[in-house]
Amino acid sequence: MAFTNEQLERYSRHIILKEIGVKGQKKLTASKVLIIGAGGLGAPAALYLAAAGVGTIGIVDADVVDLSNLQRQVIHTTEDIGKKKVDSAAETMRQINPDVTVNTYHQFVTGDNILDLIEGYDFILDGTDNFPAKFLINDACVMAGKPFSHAGIIRFKGQLTTVIPGESPCYRCIFKDPPPKDAVPTCRQAGVIGAMGGVIGSLQAMEAIKYITGAGELLAGYLLTFDALSMQFRKIKLPPRGSGCAVCSDHPTITKLIDYEQAACELKK
Amino acid sequence: MKIIVSGEKKEVAENLTVAALIEQEKVETPQYVTVSVNEEFIESGSFADRILHEGDEVEFLYFMGGGK
Numbered sequence: 001m002a003f004t005n006e007q008l009e010r011y012s013r014h015i016i017l018k019e020i021g022v023k024g025q026k027k028l029t030a031s032k033v034l035i036i037g038a039g040g041l042g043a044p045a046a047l048y049l050a051a052a053g054v055g056t057i058g059i060v061d062a063d064v065v066d067l068s069n070l071q072r073q074v075i076h077t078t079e080d081i082g083k084k085k086v087d088s089a090a091e092t093m094r095q096i097n098p099d100v101t102v103n104t105y106h107q108f109v110t111g112d113n114i115l116d117l118i119e120g121y122d123f124i125l126d127g128t129d130n131f132p133a134k135f136l137i138n139d140a141c142v143m144a145g146k147p148f149s150h151a152g153i154i155r156f157k158g159q160l161t162t163v164i165p166g167e168s169p170c171y172r173c174i175f176k177d178p179p180p181k182d183a184v185p186t187c188r189q190a191g192v193i194g195a196m197g198g199v200i201g202s203l204q205a206m207e208a209i210k211y212i213t214g215a216g217e218l219l220a221g222y223l224l225t226f227d228a229l230s231m232q233f234r235k236i237k238l239p240p241r242g243s244g245c246a247v248c249s250d251h252p253t254i255t256k257l258i259d260y261e262q263a264a265c266e267l268k269k
Numbered sequence: 270m271k272i273i274v275s276g277e278k279k280e281v282a283e284n285l286t287v288a289a290l291i292e293q294e295k296v297e298t299p300q301y302v303t304v305s306v307n308e309e310f311i312e313s314g315s316f317a318d319r320i321l322h323e324g325d326e327v328e329f330l331y332f333m334g335g336g337k
């Protein structure tokens with residue numbers, strides 16, 4: 001399908017890039033990205049992916065917009081308080097770019113639904129705020145062979161990696177099991193600087209765009225860490241995909257999805 | 270001897286173990302940190318036995334659970 005004049009103008013700053021061009025922009029238009037979590041990470045990622053003309057964007061979140069979200073979840077506005085986050089996010093994405101088809105899923109990801117959720121998508125973004133969800137997304141994407149971006153933020157720090165199942169190390173290669181409840185603080189307990197979601201969530205969107213267009217090298221096999229207080233980025237080389245990994249090795253011991261228990265403070269909200 | 274910790278050169282005692290380095294570096298939530306030495310993961314059960322050598326490159330990888 002040829003681009004209209006309006007589309008050529010909308011995407012002109014992409015099309016002029018030799019790494020993207022009309023060909024790459026067409027790939028974006030044909031692509032499907034699923035964002036799990038419409039929060040600190042998911043909000044900026046969704047904005048940039050919609051603006052970039054990703055053809056279909058799915059967004060999964062069971063929450064409604066709360067006043068305390070607005071310090072960082074830039075896809076929602078004060079008027080959206082009380083609305084489902086997925087609806088508020090979809091509305092903003094459609095306003096930015098009517099070319100985009102937005103699919104909303106007002107639910108938590110669980111071992112029962114996640115494989116169905118990710119099935120139709122080319123690339124997944126983990127923008128969740130808890131370890132059970134992060135391990136679930138990792139395991140499901142590894143089992144389904146779906147590439148994804150993992151990220152975490154807390155206080156003035158953030159980190160991300162890209163996982164290409166079967167090729168690069170997965171989240172469980174780095175961390176074998178979730179930490180016990182409340183052993184490691186989440187941002188609800190410890191706080192997070194709002195702009196951190198913008199930095200790391202935008203980098204997740206960047207990885208999705210690079211994956212789809214084939215531009216450059218992905219953050220597969222590396223963990224990129226960012227410390228805003230010292231303003232230091234570090235790209236840490238990870239050991240290769242482990243022969244010992246319980247989920248992504250050639251002889252996995254985890255072959256069924258696990259719903260780990262949520263931390264109590266997260267259930268309450 | 271000199272080793273590299275999180276990208277920075279450090280002078281440390283000979284025969285320092287990974288466990289001793291974790292303590293010396295005041296690693297946050299040390300019981301949940303992942304350690305790699307020369308791009309190889311070290312089993313947490315062997316932190317106390319793993320002796321570091323001149324030039325070793327050590328990385329600490331931390332859980333970061335936030336996102337929303």
Ligand SMILES: [Zn+2]
Pocket residue numbers: 169170171172173174241242245246247248249
């Ligand atoms: Zn793995």
